[in-house]
Amino acid sequence: MFVPFNTLSDNARLWVYQSPRVLTESERGEILSASNVFINQWTAHGNNLQASLTIKYDQFLLLAVDEEIHNATGCSIDSSVAFIKTLGQQLGVDLFDRTQIAYTLEESILIESLNDFKNKVKSGTIPETARIFNNAISQKNQLENEWLVPLSNSWVGKFIPSATT
Numbered sequence: 001m002f003v004p005f006n007t008l009s010d011n012a013r014l015w016v017y018q019s020p021r022v023l024t025e026s027e028r029g030e031i032l033s034a035s036n037v038f039i040n041q042w043t044a045h046g047n048n049l050q051a052s053l054t055i056k057y058d059q060f061l062l063l064a065v066d067e068e069i070h071n072a073t074g075c076s077i078d079s080s081v082a083f084i085k086t087l088g089q090q091l092g093v094d095l096f097d098r099t100q101i102a103y104t105l106e107e108s109i110l111i112e113s114l115n116d117f118k119n120k121v122k123s124g125t126i127p128e129t130a131r132i133f134n135n136a137i138s139q140k141n142q143l144e145n146e147w148l149v150p151l152s153n154s155w156v157g158k159f160i161p162s163a164t165t
Contacts, residue, residue, distance in 0.1 A: 002039040005054040009066045010141035012051075017061040017084055017095040018102055018135055020111055027091055028055050035063075038083045044076040057109055059102070060133070061087075061095065064140050101156060102133040104148065109133075121151070121159040128152055128160060 035053035042049045049072060051065040063080060065072045088095040101117040103110055112120065120126040132154040137146050151157055
């Protein structure tokens, strides 16, 4: 059953899908409409899942399910992955490319391939003030403090050159 994203439990299970580009208003409308249909028929072992999908920064799809009501199961998760893949194909975007690093710099969201990102961090082109989107978070309550993190606190912070003495 589709519910507003903000009404889901803070402990709701979460999946973050990143678009390699900003989605148009029309595309966002299509996504929200299709997700409403999908979620309203989404079940796990015959139980309706209470879930939602929202779009943040016009580029990130956040799918969440309240597992305090019914757990998502392997088959239900597989069906959500198939749904997201179909959306990506219809939009002409790869929502599963984990080799693209999204970060903010001066209020802009930028995306780099992992290799380019590493090289730019090492050369100082991407400063330590950049904030990285940690799309590996898995609960709604992590959105506020663990999704967008300082470069030095992220898994890619290891590419920051050590200060020389």
